[in-house]
Amino acid sequence: MNNLSTFVIVPTYNEADNLNDLVSQLLELPVSIGVIVVDDNSPDGTGEMADQWAAKQPDRVHVIHRPGKMGLGTAYIAGFKKALHELKAARIMTMDADFSHNPRYIPDMIALSRQKHVVIGSRYVSGGGSLHCSWKRIMLSKMSNFVVHILLGLKAKDATAGFRLYRREVLASIPLEQIFSSGYSFLVETLFMCQRRGWQIGEVPIIFEDRRKGTTKISRNEVLKAQYTVFRLFVRRLRGSEPRRPVVPVS
Numbered sequence: 220m221n222n223l224s225t226f227v228i229v230p231t232y233n234e235a236d237n238l239n240d241l242v243s244q245l246l247e248l249p250v251s252i253g254v255i256v257v258d259d260n261s262p263d264g265t266g267e268m269a270d271q272w273a274a275k276q277p278d279r280v281h282v283i284h285r286p287g288k289m290g291l292g293t294a295y296i297a298g299f300k301k302a303l304h305e306l307k308a309a310r311i312m313t314m315d316a317d318f319s320h321n322p323r324y325i326p327d328m329i330a331l332s333r334q335k336h337v338v339i340g341s342r343y344v345s346g347g348g349s350l351h352c353s354w355k356r357i358m359l360s361k362m363s364n365f366v367v368h369i370l371l372g373l374k375a376k377d378a379t380a381g382f383r384l385y386r387r388e389v390l391a392s393i394p395l396e397q398i399f400s401s402g403y404s405f406l407v408e409t410l411f412m413c414q415r416r417g418w419q420i421g422e423v424p425i426i427f428e429d430r431r432k433g434t435t436k437i438s439r440n441e442v443l444k445a446q447y448t449v450f451r452l453f454v455r456r457l458r459g460s461e462p463r464r465p466v467v468p469v470s
């Protein structure tokens with residue numbers, strides 16, 4: 220019987236240089252969490268490394284294998300479904316495998332989830348920041364945040380961050396099968412849905428570090444797809460077709 224209440228979803232594609240260190244740091248945290256690796260048949264053997272962890276720690280490490288690279292958004296959804304329905308998680312987190320999101324912030328994020336429904340590991344609140352990032356990356360992030368604040372009315376300072384915690388009721392309220400972005404813009408779409416449903420969103424400062432090992436998976440195509448997502452959501456906002464609820468008190 221599994222008695223863990225927090226699961227961290229880690230989508231991976233060619234993260235063999237990072238996965239072992241990441242999983243061992245996650246399992247050593249002072250808070251008890253489980254890990255769900257969602258691997259897209261990485262050619263570098265990341266999926267097999269994850270299987271070895273699952274064999275050693277079957278209660279704490281779970282692996283979802285998908286046949287090929289199918290995008291970050293759908294990887295999160297596969298992880299959400301497993302965490303919600305199979306593992307009955309009370310809190311579900313997402314983070315990148317490349318140490319841009321340092322596991323040391325997880326205890327603070329879990330602590331804030333007692334007062335907020337969604338917690339973001341945020342570069343843009345006091346105490347947060349970016350380290351070793353190129354100016355191009357910083358500009359892309361700041362511009363994206365600016366655009367989604369203006370066009371979608373998102374209030375979180377770091378609305379594009381992938382380091383997040385959702386309480387169970389939040390994800391259960393979102394029609395996951397209706398999410399149309401399969402890639403990085405999934406993060407914006409999900410946050411838009413959370414805010415519209417009145418869930419309270421908090422932010423914990425983090426220092427985001429550029430990946431040290433492995434290679435980037437973000438492409439120009441992803442950036443174009445993200446622009447299209449924002450446009451579609453903007454139209455939805457104008458039409459008022461997304462349900463809107465007043466702020467829900469935290470119980």
Ligand SMILES: Nc1nc2c(ncn2[C@@H]2O[C@H](COP(=O)(O)OP(=O)(O)OP(=O)(O)O)[C@@H](O)[C@H]2O)c(=O)[nH]1
Nearest residue numbers: 230231232257259289290291294315316430435436
């Ligand atoms: N399962 C799965 N994971 C993915 C996919 N694309 C990216 N990832 C993972 O998602 C996380 C974020 O991807 P990154 O390549 O780090 O994207 P980024 O942080 O925008 O770019 P860099 O850090 O500059 O490389 C990493 O853990 C990737 O391995 C995908 O299609 N499927």
Ligand SMILES: [Mg+2]
Nearest residue numbers: 315317319430
């Ligand atoms: Mg990264």
